[in-house]
Amino acid sequence: MSLLELKDISKIYGELKALDNVSIHVDKGEWVAIMGPSGSGKSTMMNIIGCMDKPSKGQVFLDGVDISKESSRKLTEIRRDKIGLIFQQFHMVNYLTAVENIMVSQYYHSLPDEEEALEALGRVGLRDRAKHLPSQLSGGEQQRVCVARALINHPELILADEPTGNLDEANENIVLDLFRQLHREGTTLIVVTHDPEVAEAAQRTIVLEHGRVAREIINENFQE
């Protein structure tokens, strides 16, 4: 059953076609990697899927609902309820502690629950860092807090744009393990990456070139 379907999506900036007639579909519970050279439109596509941008042409179905024509207010609600976002940069509110950063996400979603937030921190192995400010955490630790924040509201879909781009090997593996766990729990994952190793962890890789889908690769070696 498909969770996400892009139909003939184009995103045009003046002369430039950042996305050119892209059609993809992602099933519920699937783990998809997106690769492609710089400027091929990966982030543009993630923004559209993540309800942070609208396509110039085409339709986006999320859970069977066309979101391409929704108001930005409605998009904010959809994003809040269904999507967890992870970015290459570890965006944290720098005057809030690790646990508070997670609670912000709960706060905007429903109700902050410190216990639950601490549990999420525990999942990424940072329970003892709950009271630390971002400036007191390493980059890898910050990204792990961001992962915990993305999964705190149990989103159906996690969108990660180069989540390991700024991480060392050890932290990359921690994050990948977390993705494997999420995948086992049935969460749908779309991960943009330049790193073949990260792509190989996924079930399927979609390669973009010049705003078009160049090819799709099924990962034969995928292990549940």
Next chain:
Amino acid sequence: MFIRMIRGALVRQRGKMFLIAFTIALGASLATAMLNVMLDVGDKVNQELKTYGANITVKPNSSTLLSSLYDVEDEGEQIETAYLNEEDVSKLKTIFWAYNIVDFAPFMKMAVTLEDGNEAEAVGTWFNHHLDLTTGESLDAGVVSLRSWWEVTDGSWIDEQNDPVNTIMVGRMLAVRQGWNAGQTVTLTGPRGSEEVTIAGIYDAGGDEDEQIYAPLDLVQKLNGLDGKVESIEVSAITTPDNDLAKRAAQNPAALSAADYETWYCTAYVSAICYQIQEAIPDAVASAVRQVAESEGSILDKTQLLMILITILSLIGAALGISNLVTASVMERAQEFGLMKAIGAKDYSITGLVMIEILITALVGGVAGYFMGFGFAQLIGHSVFGSAIEMKVMVIPIVVVLIALVTAAGSLPAIRMILRLRPAEVLHGSKT
């Protein structure tokens, strides 16, 4: 959570918040000081202008001169001048505008011979003459306040209540020439004999008075043999600036219509006050010392205008400062707000967060500013007017409203920035 976020934002960014609070405090303090000074300045400026000296002089009517000349012939004495009666001086405080007459002093001049045979001019007057009026009011009138800009360089002002009548004050130049000091005893000789007098103080008036001797009226009257007489009275009155009506009335009050006369009489025009003085003191001519009397009202207006301008400018300055600081802080936090939007925050909840942060900061700054302004006002009061400024309660709501407006105006650009912020753009700063 909201409170935790606000607290985090305020406490962990206190450096920035302190700057904003400080800017607001500066604006608030200036507004508080200026408003308080402005509301209090009417009295203060009038008191200040009083120190420019008298604005009305009262002299004997020339017709009295004639009659006293007849007297002179009857008595066979040689008197060249007409006089007013000292006992009439206090009648000044019985006129309709008595309350506007803030100070006055009678004068009597004479030539005295000093010990070394030189001549000097002695001026008899009141220093701090105590009057108990028939109205029950009591006041101290005289040159101590009418000539308050004089500087007593040696000794002190004569205190009529405590000093003996044989006490004088000497102008700086005369004192230098004669080699006199405060505390010294000298002999003054007039047509009716000599008196040993003590010098209470040496003054610097910055004018002709520096060559004169100022003495209690009683002493000069005694030396002159003119008990109970004065030559002129100087009056300092708070007046309303003249208009057409006042000018017409000044020419001839009798030519006014009844209604105009009423209006004129019941307005504190200098001509109306002069007219009333003449009614109160028989055979007197009161005339305005023009320039000063006219400028009082307009100086007051101009001073207040100036203060309003300073207040407005300082508030605009504060608004610009706040706007800069808040905008810079929001720009720095663009990613944070983008992130909040990305994780589902609605615009209003982010602007609400920022506005409450600023509000709390403004509150702290405003309260601090009010007390700073209190200090400024007193500083201005003491350095400019030489007295405390009364703090008016009505200033508080005005300052609150002004600060709210200024803060809101200053935060507007930042709020607009937040609303226009698109999470996709700030979060994928991936072009790094």
